Amino acid sequence: MDEFEFIRRLRGKANRTGLPAQVLTGIGDDGTVIRPSPGKDLIVTTDLLIEDIDFRKKETPPDVLGHKALAVSLSDLAAMGSTPRWALTSLGVPKQVWNTEFLDRFYDGIFKLAERYQVKLIGGDTSRTPARIIVDTILIGECLEGKAVLRAGAKPGDLVYVTGELGAAAAGLRLLNRGADPTPAHSKEARDAAIERVMRRQLRPEPRVGWGLVLGEEHLATAMIDISDGLSSDLHHLCEECKVGATIDRAKIPIDEAVKILCGRRALDPLMLALHGGEDFELLFTVSPENASRLPKKVDGVNASCIGQIEPASSGVRLAEGSSVWELEALGFQHFKN
């Protein structure tokens, strides 16, 4: 059983008696939509980060960890098209970390990112751990009643978009793990700049809060998910929820330039990082053809690329290159592989 099967099973159990009227979505989206009062919906999301699984202490300064902990939840709320409002942080640390500058710097990272989006830290919990740091971030956002963008909702014919560029976060992780490949085709300056960029994309992801808001408020996206596991896996998640297929055009996938510079062509294919790498925290969304012209060119300086279209479920999820079409497998990140 992988974690996605697990989530399906849990959703079945949790929803076996049906969802109460106030719960619009249960388990299985980027966040959960509840409607405590008419007129406004709340979206809740939670994200665990575990030392030595999701980050390593030696390469993640405390403020960077704080930034990332909040950024991944901001990305989830962006993928629901909602405005982030309130955060809670549950933090477990070993005794030897407690009385150090870690705590102040960790919260500095949270506060700095929170202020940028006017998010308020309103609570949390602290605990000792026998070893290793763990962080659980809870984020609550809001949107007008019925305006949340779910993973479900795309129809055959809808266009598939992705914000920004892909592959750099995964390239950053590989740099951390293995160091850079020799790439004599590029200057030292170009390589240094590329290294700086992929490390930043890995360690300090920028959630696409502005894009999420535009897509939600203007009712432009028919379905949306953030790319945390990888384009291939997250496209599969979206298609499953929508009960559709999709065809992605290989030539249209926006691969980060820094990834192309750093990947020795024979050592590592930049396309593989862009397709399966994960942690880019870009938004993957679908738009009906008649609304495509209403999409903004850029939001907060970030553009969006049309990379394919939604098909009937029978087509499956596919990658097209010229006249060739292959099945696109979900090869992104999983915590528990079979």
Place this chain on the structure above:
Amino acid sequence: MDEFEFIRRLRGKANRTGLPAQVLTGIGDDGTVIRPSPGKDLIVTTDLLIEDIDFRKKETPPDVLGHKALAVSLSDLAAMGSTPRWALTSLGVPKQVWNTEFLDRFYDGIFKLAERYQVKLIGGDTSRTPARIIVDTILIGECLEGKAVLRAGAKPGDLVYVTGELGAAAAGLRLLNRGADPTPAHSKEARDAAIERVMRRQLRPEPRVGWGLVLGEEHLATAMIDISDGLSSDLHHLCEECKVGATIDRAKIPIDEAVKILCGRRALDPLMLALHGGEDFELLFTVSPENASRLPKKVDGVNASCIGQIEPASSGVRLAEGSSVWELEALGFQHFKN
């Protein structure tokens, strides 16, 4: 720095620009009160449980862990006088635990308790850990606008109450750690029943949801906190928030009968367990003298005892026995002692 100093500092930082209108309480109460829309308030709380700190796997069956994870958060919401509604569970487990019956049984424990209070599991996160299980439970409740009961609000002259009996959860923990003391004064049957009771109080705490609702809806409690750290520490927390003192009458503290049976008088003083033991998850609350007669005798079969009264801050927090009065130190549980 202990964790309470840490929370004070964090609260100062989080609130240095003031609380936005929608946040009624920030960090530092049992839960946080937000008002997304007029007419109704939401209360959010989160609780971390870490293996080998908050529980040991060998003596905590998975369903019992699920029960406890939700129960501690239900207790927080009860202490805010609110109705629990929606839960999210973040769960981190090592790979060797993943494909076992642990997951199903853990969620069985959650679902069973959730159904009793009509709480809906609406989301969460799962992650792998290198070792040890960690659980973070997020619970959202609601109440009518302005009806949440905070830790602050008690005034000198208010009476201090506690629900149920104290000390059994701590006695259960000591039984787990050290085994039972010889207590020849009691029959084997009485001792077996007492052991069963204190183990249940330690492993399967019963949140006082009904009492919390009555005290909140009827506006009976002027301040409230749940006893998770211990009566002495939690009374100190409440008095700090209210900027008052309190005097507790030793003779009126409801000590669990099972604790008296199990504590060899010279080995362990039942009163010490009742005062400082923690994890009883009873409610500690204050009531103005004119409202005392409106308190119900019992809620869900559990009574409440008047154990003392609120004094001016200058009196400090004290324990009275006959004509003697001592300072009552906060000797309850702390994750990070100085």
